[in-house]
Amino acid sequence: MQVGNIYFIAAIAVVGGGLFGFDISSMSAIISTDAYLCYFNKSAIHYKDGKKVCPGPNADVQGGITASMAGGSWLGALISGFVSDRFGRKTSIQVGSVIWCIGSIIVCAAQNVPMLVVGRIINGLSVGICSAQVPVYISEIAPPTKRGRVVGLQQWAITWGILIMFYISYGCSFIKGTAAFRIPWGLQMIPAVLLFFGLMVLPESPRWLARKDRWEECHAVLTLVHGHGDPNSPFVQREFEEIKSICEFERSNADVSYLELFKPNMINRTHVGVFTQIWSQLTGMNVMMYYITYIFAMAGMKGNNNLVSSSIQYVINVITTVPALIWGDRWGRRPTFLIGSILMMIFLYANAGLMASYGRPAPPGGLNDVEAESWIIEGAPSKGVIACTYLFVASYAVSFGPASWVYPPELFPLRVRGKAVALCTSFNWAFNFALSYFVPPAFVNIKWEVYVLFGVFCTAMTLHIFFMFPETTGKTLEEVEAIFTDPNGIPYIGTPAWKTKNEFRHGAMVEQVGFDEEKRAGGEVVHAETAEPKI
Numbered sequence: 001m002q003v004g005n006i007y008f009i010a011a012i013a014v015v016g017g018g019l020f021g022f023d024i025s026s027m028s029a030i031i032s033t034d035a036y037l038c039y040f041n042k043s044a045i046h047y048k049d050g051k052k053v054c055p056g057p058n059a060d061v062q063g064g065i066t067a068s069m070a071g072g073s074w075l076g077a078l079i080s081g082f083v084s085d086r087f088g089r090k091t092s093i094q095v096g097s098v099i100w101c102i103g104s105i106i107v108c109a110a111q112n113v114p115m116l117v118v119g120r121i122i123n124g125l126s127v128g129i130c131s132a133q134v135p136v137y138i139s140e141i142a143p144p145t146k147r148g149r150v151v152g153l154q155q156w157a158i159t160w161g162i163l164i165m166f167y168i169s170y171g172c173s174f175i176k177g178t179a180a181f182r183i184p185w186g187l188q189m190i191p192a193v194l195l196f197f198g199l200m201v202l203p204e205s206p207r208w209l210a211r212k213d214r215w216e217e218c219h220a221v222l223t224l225v226h227g228h229g230d231p232n233s234p235f236v237q238r239e240f241e242e243i244k245s246i247c248e249f250e251r252s253n254a255d256v257s258y259l260e261l262f263k264p265n266m267i268n269r270t271h272v273g274v275f276t277q278i279w280s281q282l283t284g285m286n287v288m289m290y291y292i293t294y295i296f297a298m299a300g301m302k303g304n305n306n307l308v309s310s311s312i313q314y315v316i317n318v319i320t321t322v323p324a325l326i327w328g329d330r331w332g333r334r335p336t337f338l339i340g341s342i343l344m345m346i347f348l349y350a351n352a353g354l355m356a357s358y359g360r361p362a363p364p365g366g367l368n369d370v371e372a373e374s375w376i377i378e379g380a381p382s383k384g385v386i387a388c389t390y391l392f393v394a395s396y397a398v399s400f401g402p403a404s405w406v407y408p409p410e411l412f413p414l415r416v417r418g419k420a421v422a423l424c425t426s427f428n429w430a431f432n433f434a435l436s437y438f439v440p441p442a443f444v445n446i447k448w449e450v451y452v453l454f455g456v457f458c459t460a461m462t463l464h465i466f467f468m469f470p471e472t473t474g475k476t477l478e479e480v481e482a483i484f485t486d487p488n489g490i491p492y493i494g495t496p497a498w499k500t501k502n503e504f505r506h507g508a509m510v511e512q513v514g515f516d517e518e519k520r521a522g523g524e525v526v527h528a529e530t531a532e533p534k535i
Contacts, residue, residue, distance in 0.1 A: 004224035010138050010150035012198040014157035015191050016093050017405075019100055021161020022188045023069055023123060024289045025314065029169035029307065031062065032370075035180035040065075040113055047329035055369040059203070059440035061113060062372070066290055066440075068117040070433035072124020074104075074133065074426050079130040080424030081258075089205045089418075090138035093195070100192040107125045108186040124429070126192070131405075138417055139409035140205040143235075144476050146330035151401030151409065156321045159397065161191070161469035162289065163314040167444040170307050185252045207414050207477075210243045213260030218243065238466055244479045246414055260416055261423060268493045269484050272469055273408040273420060277428035279461040280404040283344050284454035285396045286432055287439050288313065290388060294443060295389065297373045297380040298362070303530035309386065320397040332473040332502035333407055340399020347392040348451050354381045367497040372440040375447045389423045404428075413481050444471035467497060474503030 003009060030036045037056030047053065057065060076096070084092040099122060106119030135151050142150045169184040203225065209218040219231065221242055227233035261270045288295070292310045301309050328336060358381035367373035377385055412420040442450050474478050484494040 001201060001202050001386055002224065004203070004229070006142055006146060006150055006225055009141060009202050009225070010153045012202055014153045015136040015139055015195040015198065016096060017154035017157040018097075018161035018191050018455075019123075019130060019188070019195075020073075020127045021158040021499075022165040022191065023120075023161075024158075024160045024286070025166035026184050026188060027066055027069075028290050028292055029067075029166045029173070030312070031056070032297075032306065033173045033180055033374075035173070035176075039115070039181075044139050047319050048134075049441045050270075053369055055365075055371075057113065063437040065113065065117060065120065067121040067433045067436035069122060069124040069127065070429050070436050072121035073125075073128035073429035075427035076125035076128020077422050078128070078257060078295040079430055080132040080425075080494040081419035083141065084133045084136065084208075084418040084422070085131065089133055089140070089208055090199050090202060093130055093137065094199050095328060095434070096126040097192040097196040098134070099129070100124075100190045102183060104188045104192070107188075108182050110185075111439045118420060123188075128429055132422045133418070135409045136404045136421045137205055139156055139406070139477070140207040140417070141221070141225055142202070145329055145474060147410070148333075148473060149176065149325050149400070151406040152325045152328055153320075155402040156318070156325060156407045159314070159317040159321050159401070160462050164312050166311050166489045171310065173307070202256075206239075207243055210247050211414060215244075219298035238278075239476070242476060245413075246478055258419055258423060261420055265485070266416070266499055268468075270412040270420065270423070273411050273424040274427045275461075275464065276404050276469075277424045278431055279341075279432035279457070279464070280391050280400050281428055282454065282457040282461065283341070283396055283400055284348065284435075284451075284457070285393070285400070287435055287450075287454070288393060290436060291372070291390070291439055291443075292298055294370070294372050294440075296386065297370070298359075298375045298377060298384045298490060300376075300378050301386075302368075308534045313390055316393050317401075320394040321401055324398045324402045328402060329378045329405070329455070329473055330502075332342065332471050333403055333410075334465065334469055334471050335471060336399050336403045340395055340403075340464040341441075341458050341465065342390055343395035343399075345455050345462065347388045347395065347456065348455035351385055351388045351392075352451035352455060354446055355383050355451065357381070359448060361447070367382050372443040372461070374443050378424070407469075410475075410477060410480050410483075431467075434465070470495060470497040471500035471502055475479070479503075 027342070036052055038052075038054035041055065041057050041061075047441050056062070069296075074101075080092055080096075083095060093102065102118050103122030103126060106122060108119075109384050110116035110119055133295075134154055138151045138476055165184060165188070166302075168187060169181075172180050172183045174180075175183070204217070204220040206218045206221040206225075207366060209215075219236075222236045222239055222315060223231045223233070226239060229238035230236070260266060292313060293306055296306050296309050324336065355375060355377055357379035358379070359375050362374050365371055365374065408424040409417060439450065470483050472483075475483075483500060486494040489495040
């Protein structure tokens with residue numbers, strides 16, 4: 001028995017994204033707890049005014065611990081393309097869920113920093129595989145007008161994973177001893193187990209089946225998911241014929257290496273896909289996720305107040321992702337990216353201005369003996385920093401959060417899609433690794449100027465997106481191919497990005513009526529005037 005409801009399919013598959021969310025807050029909520037600080041740097045424990053002080057790992061070590069997961073994710077994303085193309089999209093995600101359980105066991109049992117790092121690297125392998133292949137799987141199985149919404153569920157799953165694990169970790173922080181961090185790290189295995197078994201009732205990607213010459217299965221999946229059980233549905237027939245023609249065209253290029261992505265006819269879309277993921281990291285969002293307790297400590301929050309205030313941004317993250325899921329396909333990819341980058345730029349520069357104007361350096365060694373907490377801002381300006389942080393998170397969640405996962409799989413033809421998205425996602429994790437490692441020492445050395453740095457990145461990405469990122473909304477994956485191969489466009493680039501249009505309404509009508517506009521021109525009646533697009 002297989003399930004054909006696209007929302008159910010997506011809800012199961014995106015649990016793979018939730019694994020990354022669990023990892024983010026299992027670290028961010030725990031790095032400020034006494035149990036963690038004392039256990040993972042026992043040699044630095046000392047007493048001050050009769051009280052036990054645990055400074056925890058220094059900034060470089062903590063950066064390495066946090067970044068280790070991203071390092072594993074980089075490798076996992078790269079190998080995921082081979083696994084996915086060989087064994088299938090579903091199988092690759094199931095492999096990722098098994099690897100996650102292995103890593104979680106090691107992390108839960110960690111006796112020292114090296115063991116913790118090894119466990120997080122293994123967890124990262126899983127996150128890299130799932131984060132690369134879940135969007136590919138969903139984009140290949142979803143109808144065009146629902147693709148943005150259901151692939152965007154990956155980001156919503158990440159935000160839910162962050163929120164749920166943060167509150168689990170917060171609750172466990174009141175437990176004495178190492179159980180304060182071992183329990184939440186052990187509970188991380190539960191969603192991976194659910195993912196593994198849930199995938200058993202989902203269909204395989206029809207486009208992957210087609211590439212393996214399993215045409216009957218391909219048609220059956222399209223009938224189940226797109227035709228609501230009707231094998232004669234015009235939309236199913238149209239999709240099937242498009243997939244078939246593309247596969248036949250690509251047959252001579254069946255064996256694809258990563259070098260294919262850097263050939264002249266492919267380099268532009270590779271550059272766009274890669275920079276989608278790079279810019280997603282250079283917004284600084286994951287810095288906010290990982291190290292929010294440091295930022296709020298510098299803004300005067302202490303103890304439970306810090307943790308509770310930090311959790312508010314995770315709630316905001318969940319809530320403000322919803323509008324992008326509901327209306328993102330109507331808005332289009334380009335406006336979503338552009339408006340998001342402009343808003344984030346504003347709030348980053350605002351935070352930098354507040355800290356520079358009203359803050360001062362912390363005492364040597366940092367606040368609370370944590371050297372990364374290197375700046376102090378108090379009073380009303382500190383509330384401004386917290387407010388701008390919340391608004392920054394909301395701006396990311398409604399724009400780059402979902403769209404950065406939706407966009408790369410839409411850019412590439414079938415023969416290279418698995419490896420292409422794997423490559424793009426590997427850049428996400430490479431920059432995640434660099435930033436995770438860089439930020440704690442950066443807070444020590446350049447303090448509030450970290451915000452200026454990320455603000456400059458947001459300025460650059462706004463210009464880059466406007467000139468180079470084409471619109472893909474409402475188009476089939478085969479129609480997106482035509483943008484980059486437009487003979488009347490710019491050589492090796494295709495149709496200029498700023499000339500591409502949102503085709504949501506047209507795509508919705510095609511799905512409902514089952515005819516394309518060319519048939520109208522050929523004299524056939526389409527009755528589009530009676531078909532209101534459904535989302």
